[in-house]
Amino acid sequence: MTSTDGLRLLPFRGLRYAPDRVSSLTAVTSPPYDVVVRPEGVRHLETADPYNIVRLILPHAADPTTRHRQAAETLHHWRTEGVLRQDPEPALYVYEQRSGEVLQRGLIGALRLDGPVLPHEDVIPEVVADRAALMRAAAANFEPLLLSYRGRNGAGGATAVIERVVADDPLLATTTEDGFTHRLWAVTDPADLATIDDDLSRRQALIADGHHRWATYQRLYEQQPGATAASPWASGLVLLVDTARHPLQVRAIHRVLPHLPLATALADVAGAFRARALPGGLSAALTALEETPGTAFVLAGGRDSFHLLDRPDPELLDRTIRRDRPEAWRRLDATVLHSALLDEVWRIPDHPSDISYLHHAEAAVEHAARNGGTAVLMRATSEETVRQLAECGVTMPRKSTSFGPKPATGLVLRTLEDPHH
Incomplete structure (x- = not known):
C-alpha cells in the first residue's frame, strides 16, 4: 500500500x-x-x-x-x-x-x-x-x-x-x-x-x-x-x-528466569558486572535502581534478596552488542541485558519456558521466589527515546517498555x- x-x-x-x-x-x-x-x-x-x-x-x-x-x-x-x-x-x-x-x-x-x-x-x-x-x-x-x-x-x-x-x-x-x-x-x-x-x-x-x-x-x-x-x-x-x-x-517490563538460581546468576556475572547486595526490601531496591547512572539492573531471588548490577565490562559490551545501531540503542538497558547477559553470560534462549515477561515488580519477585529462579528488575525507557529510535527506523528489543x-x-x-x- x-x-x-x-x-x-x-x-x-x-x-x-x-x-x-x-x-x-x-x-x-x-x-x-x-x-x-x-x-x-x-x-x-x-x-x-x-x-x-x-x-x-x-x-x-x-x-x-x-x-x-x-x-x-x-x-x-x-x-x-x-x-x-x-x-x-x-x-x-x-x-x-x-x-x-x-x-x-x-x-x-x-x-x-x-x-x-x-x-x-x-x-x-x-x-x-x-x-x-x-x-x-x-x-x-x-x-x-x-x-x-x-x-x-x-x-x-x-x-x-x-x-x-x-x-x-x-x-x-x-x-x-x-x-x-x-x-x-x-x-x-x-x-x-x-x-x-x-x-x-x-x-x-x-x-x-x-x-x-x-x-x-x-x-x-x-x-x-x-x-x-x-x-x-x-x-x-x-x-x-x-x-x-x-x-x-511509561513503565518497565521485568524478566523472570525460572531456571536460573540467583546464586548461579551472581557467580556467572563475576568480572562482567559489578554486583552489590542491597539492604531493605523491594521498594528500596527499585529506588536504588532508579538512582544508579548508566546501565543497571536489580536481580532478585526472593522477597528479601536483592542485588544491584552496574558498571558492565566495556570489553564485554564491545564484543556482544552490534555496532550497526545508534549509540542510544546500544546503551539501552534492554539491549545490554539481552545481548550481553542473556545471550553471552547466562546463555538463556528467548523462549517462553526460559524467560517470562511481567509488568509488575512484585509479581516478578514472587514468580522468581516460587520457582527458585531470578527476577531481573528493569527501568522504563522514556517515550522520547523510543520515538527518536523509531524515527531512525530502529526497533527496540522486545518487551523493552510498557505504555x-x-x-x-x-x-x-x-x-x-x-x-x-
Missing part, C-alpha cells in the same frame, strides 16, 4: 454492548488480549458475565481453527440476540480514561494502514498469524491498539473538538476493576470530523501498545483478494492519543463486512 503524508482516521459504525442485556459494562470488559495471558485471568473474566469480551478475544478450544470459528459464531449469536448493537451512523469516538491524577483522552477510529505509523518493537510471526486468523474468521477488529502522536501547540484542531465533546453526556461510563473510569462519546458532526481529519493529516503516529495487532491489520489487507484503499480491510481499529496534551505513562493506560477492550468494536464500516 502506498504511504500517505499524514494520518487518516476514518469514522465507523461502532458495535457496542446493549446495557439492558448485560449485568454491567464493567463485567463484560477486559484488558487487552496480551495482558490476559494466564488461564486464571481468562476464567475470572468468563465468570464475570456470560457475555464478557474475553470469549471473543481469547476463545479456548482444542485447536486454533476451532477457536477462531468459535469466536466468529459467538460474535454472530451476540449480534443476533441484540447483546451487541451497531450504532446508527459512522462516528469517531472520544475516549477518556481517568484514575486519580492520570487523565488520558484520545480518538478511536479506523486508521488507514498507509499512513506514517512508526513501530518500535519487532513482532512474533506466530502471534500475528494467529490474530489474523481470528480477525479474518470473525471479520471484526475486537480491540483498539494504542498509538501516540504529537498534536499542535495550543488547543486547536482535534484537541478543540475533544475538549468540547467531553462537556456533553457520554454514550457510556463505567469503572473497571483497576480503578479506571472510562467514558465514550460519538463525534458525528461533519464539521468536527473535517477539523479532526485536517489536523491528523499533518501528523505521524508511534505504536505505543499493539505491534502485533498493527502487523495483523497489514497481513489481513495483503491477504484480501482485490482489496482497495476503500476496503474496510485497508484500515484498523486504533486509539490515537495526543501525548503533547496527555503524556503516556499506558491501555484502552479497555469491549467498549466499542468494529465489524469489517458492513458496507458502512
Whole structure:
C-alpha cells in the first residue's frame, strides 16, 4: 500500500454492548488480549458475565481453527440476540480514561494502514498469524491498539473538538476493576470530523501498545483478494492519543528466569558486572535502581534478596552488542541485558519456558521466589527515546517498555463486512 503524508482516521459504525442485556459494562470488559495471558485471568473474566469480551478475544478450544470459528459464531449469536448493537451512523469516538491524577483522552477510529505509523518493537510471526486468523474468521477488529502522536501547540484542531465533546453526556461510563473510569462519546458532526481529519493529516503516529495487532491489520489487507484503499480491510481499529496534551505513562517490563538460581546468576556475572547486595526490601531496591547512572539492573531471588548490577565490562559490551545501531540503542538497558547477559553470560534462549515477561515488580519477585529462579528488575525507557529510535527506523528489543493506560477492550468494536464500516 502506498504511504500517505499524514494520518487518516476514518469514522465507523461502532458495535457496542446493549446495557439492558448485560449485568454491567464493567463485567463484560477486559484488558487487552496480551495482558490476559494466564488461564486464571481468562476464567475470572468468563465468570464475570456470560457475555464478557474475553470469549471473543481469547476463545479456548482444542485447536486454533476451532477457536477462531468459535469466536466468529459467538460474535454472530451476540449480534443476533441484540447483546451487541451497531450504532446508527459512522462516528469517531472520544475516549477518556481517568484514575486519580492520570487523565488520558484520545480518538478511536479506523486508521488507514498507509499512513506514517512508526513501530518500535519487532513482532512474533506466530502471534500475528494467529490474530489474523481470528480477525479474518470473525471479520471484526475486537480491540483498539494504542498509538501516540504529537498534536499542535495550543488547543486547536482535534484537541478543540475533544475538549468540547467531553462537556456533553457520554454514550457510556463505567469503572473497571483497576480503578479506571472510562467514558465514550460519538463525534458525528461533519464539521468536527473535517477539523479532526485536517489536523491528523499533518501528523505521524508511534505504536505505543499493539505491534502485533498493527502487523495483523497489514497481513489481513495483503491477504484480501482485490482489496482497495476503500476496503474496510485497508484500515484498523486504533486509539490515537495526543501525548503533547496527555503524556503516556511509561513503565518497565521485568524478566523472570525460572531456571536460573540467583546464586548461579551472581557467580556467572563475576568480572562482567559489578554486583552489590542491597539492604531493605523491594521498594528500596527499585529506588536504588532508579538512582544508579548508566546501565543497571536489580536481580532478585526472593522477597528479601536483592542485588544491584552496574558498571558492565566495556570489553564485554564491545564484543556482544552490534555496532550497526545508534549509540542510544546500544546503551539501552534492554539491549545490554539481552545481548550481553542473556545471550553471552547466562546463555538463556528467548523462549517462553526460559524467560517470562511481567509488568509488575512484585509479581516478578514472587514468580522468581516460587520457582527458585531470578527476577531481573528493569527501568522504563522514556517515550522520547523510543520515538527518536523509531524515527531512525530502529526497533527496540522486545518487551523493552510498557505504555499506558491501555484502552479497555469491549467498549466499542468494529465489524469489517458492513458496507458502512
